[in-house]
Amino acid sequence: MDELKEVMITNDEIRTDEYLINMGPQHPSTHGVLRLLVQLEGEIVHNVQPHIGYIHSGIEKMAESLSYPQLGHLTDRMDYLSAIQNTEAVALCVENALQVEVPERVKYIRTIMAELSRLASHQLWWCVMGMDMGALTTFFYGLRDREDILDIFEETCGARLTLNYNIPGGVMFDIHPNFQRDVKAFIQKFKTKLPEYERLLSGNVIFTERTKGVAYLTKEDAIAWGVTGPTARASGFACDLRKHRPYSAYDKVQFKEILSDVGDTYTRYQVRMAEMWESISIIEQLIDNIPEGDHAVKMKGVVKLPEGEFYQRVETARGEFGVFIVSDGKKNPYRVKFRSPGFSNLFAINHIAKGWKIADLVAIMSTFDLVIPDIDR
Amino acid sequence: MKAIYNYIKEILQGIWTLLTGMRVTAKYFFTPWKHVTQQYPENRDTLKIADRFRGEVIMPHNENNEHKCTGCGICEINCPNGSIEIITKTLVNEEGKKKRAIDQHIYHLGMCTFCNLCIKACPTGAIVMGQRFEHAVWDRTLLTKVLNQPGSKIMEGVKE
């Protein structure tokens, strides 16, 4: 009960020297319509209470009236920066339920696409992180490099953001003839740009002063609050599903799980930067070895799942994304539940932001890499 | 003494990190011709959009104003948000046999999420994705389109 009280702020509990301030729903640093009710004493944060629901789209309810192939395109719109991984989770879940084995080629393509999308997401996170801290330049540099990935997506998947590329049974299109060439060219180019990112922001004295030693998240708290993804790995919680529950082609590649046990804002930044190098290495290992074969297995016109409950989780750029489908044997799911990483991560903010300044809160939100439709689905 | 030394060292190191960052930006500042972005509205003629880009659903017609749509309605069922409405009519041929044909293939561009499911499902390949992406109009009723052209009919030999 005390736990609950901690997050509920009411007017009678406010001391006379405290303010209650709304940060958002239209605040530039909340990256969407997230409202944080912040209890402040001067500049010092005493309590943060996230209020969500401003862009609730009822995706889980909507999913009950859709067929399984149609389900994927909705998950694109939740965490739009991890659209590939979200649809992959749905596709894997349906495939597991139907006991369909997809061709090796599909697994390789899915993995490469997922890592490209992770890179794009981390690039956007990096540039927005800089922008939140007042460095507008990073915004242009990050978006410039992200553009190359989006062009690759556009060529192969036919869209830039909401791709709907992974479908139950395979992928929507086979890779474009230029795909391998373009990806390799991008990797070559990006390898020279990533050190530039480090020079521009990582060492910058203003940036390090504002992030080093700020807002620690301990490993125990990370586990207790259900924090996943790079945010939790910065606190030492080994939770990379690509490593521990390999799916698609992740069991065929060598990569390090980036872990650190410091857990401050700067470490969360560093873990994501290091993850970009790992993603590059995964893509490099796979790109030349894509096996020949079909890009999809033939599925029935009407996909019906057997009666039962199915769960599949994948590692998106933000953490663990899970799809839970309850099927009653019809062509529509009986109930769908999405476990989104952003939702669990968000509610750890109150815990770690206490006692820090309001400017630090902006930095904390940036390192949590929030995507609001993912939280509020 | 040590404290003062450290203090000055920190300041100098701080300045150095700022200069490191500025060296990156300066490189771009002094070589702008290498990093020009697209001049979008002006470069419309040379703009290359990927062939697979999903801009809108279109129904290609050949020179005799014929299309491949049989009016089976599979695309309508597969569309997740009801962007497609199929209105069929019944044709009677010379032998007096009744045959279903498409009357209007109505496509609501404003509702479409460009998911490609209708195109994947169409058994005859009658609809494809067009690359046009400039869809802004003044009135949203203009976003409702009839894909089969007036007076068009089905191509010879296309079967359900």
Ligand code: SF4
């Ligand atoms: S477009 Fe294709 S799927 Fe749709 S009614 Fe015509 S033939 Fe059938």
Ligand code: SF4
């Ligand atoms: S692309 Fe998707 S949303 Fe658009 S008409 Fe086709 S099925 Fe419907």
